[in-house]
Amino acid sequence: MRQISVIAGPASIDLASRISTEIGGNLVVPELRVFPDGESKLRIPHVGDLCAVVQSTYPPTDTHLLQAMMISSKCAESGAEVCAVIPYLAYARQDRPFLEGESVTISLISKLLAASGVKCLITVDIHSKLAIGFFPKDAIENISSIPLLAEYAKSMKLNNPVAVSPDAGGAERVVEFARVLGCDSITLKKSRDRATGEVSVEPPNAELGGRDAVLVDDMISSGGSIVKAAQALQHKGASRVYAMCAHGLLLGDSAKRIEEAGVSDIITTNSIPNKYSKVDLGPAISRAIASRYRE
Numbered sequence: 669m670r671q672i673s674v675i676a677g678p679a680s681i682d683l684a685s686r687i688s689t690e691i692g693g694n695l696v697v698p699e700l701r702v703f704p705d706g707e708s709k710l711r712i713p714h715v716g717d718l719c720a721v722v723q724s725t726y727p728p729t730d731t732h733l734l735q736a737m738m739i740s741s742k743c744a745e746s747g748a749e750v751c752a753v754i755p756y757l758a759y760a761r762q763d764r765p766f767l768e769g770e771s772v773t774i775s776l777i778s779k780l781l782a783a784s785g786v787k788c789l790i791t792v793d794i795h796s797k798l799a800i801g802f803f804p805k806d807a808i809e810n811i812s813s814i815p816l817l818a819e820y821a822k823s824m825k826l827n828n829p830v831a832v833s834p835d836a837g838g839a840e841r842v843v844e845f846a847r848v849l850g851c852d853s854i855t856l857k858k859s860r861d862r863a864t865g866e867v868s869v870e871p872p873n874a875e876l877g878g879r880d881a882v883l884v885d886d887m888i889s890s891g892g893s894i895v896k897a898a899q900a901l902q903h904k905g906a907s908r909v910y911a912m913c914a915h916g917l918l919l920g921d922s923a924k925r926i927e928e929a930g931v932s933d934i935i936t937t938n939s940i941p942n943k944y945s946k947v948d949l950g951p952a953i954s955r956a957i958a959s960r961y962r963e
């Protein structure tokens with residue numbers, strides 16, 4: 669494989685370090701200064717001719733996004749080929765105008781990354797297929813963390829588990845999870861009030877007497893979807909309920925509210941570092957980089 673510099677964005681230093689170790693790259697940690705007005709200044713001491721810029725764009729979202737673009741742009745200006753590794757890609761939920769007059773922000777993000785010199789984007793469980801379509805086909809790779817989460821679930825000693833998607837958008841995802849775990853799956857009906865953001869989830873038709881239920885989602889943000897889905901499953905007799913996702917944004921007191929709703933544990937990948945990040949994406953991302961840049 670070509671020699672690669674793994675540039676650790678400020679949001680993803682641990683993950684970048686794991687990727688660098690895995691692929692035998694040269695880890696570069698830019699110097700960061702954040703001014704009192706919130707502006708970032710980044711200095712990259714040395715840049716190779718192939719750079720993987722690792723930066724997840726969790727909150728502060730816009731700061732992390734701009735930092736990813738600043739680093740990519742500096743590497744590209746220095747003559748490097750730039751591959752952005754953005755495990756959690758913010759704004760992917762804004763993939764269509766839900767209400768008249770709304771902007772499709774993921775389209776803008778695609779253009780801004782291209783303008784920053786990014787030639788390839790490696791991401792993880794991007795929110796929708798529609799969002800993928802805003803990037804040139806050969807320039808985006810969307811890694812699924814679902815097999816990794818399901819492998820982790822195998823170690824959880826679950827009792828007659830059922831895998832559950834809180835909404836129709838995760839229907840394919842939960843079928844794949846259930847296939848790897850070796851159980852059946854259910855997709856719940858969720859609706860969201862577009863004006864207030866309020867979520868409601870219908871209980872499933874099936875009785876779940878005594879079964880463990882594993883909720884599988886791409887992300888947990890406010891926690892509203894998981895709380896409502898957990899209540900719907902408990903209503904149908906589920907024994908223990910677990911919440912697993914690729915991206916644990918876990919905003920505000922959402923983790924506390926999820927636990928108070930009776931969820932036994934939350935398990936996320938390390939796309940966003942938090943105390944629930946139990947599934948390492950390093951090897952899967954490293955394989956994606958290696959297969960793209962193998963000589």
Ligand code: R5P
Pocket residue numbers: 834835837838867885886887888889890891892893894
């Ligand atoms: C929605 O379509 C997504 O797949 C997630 O279910 C959602 O974004 C989670 O958000 P929250 O935790 O705020 O309910």
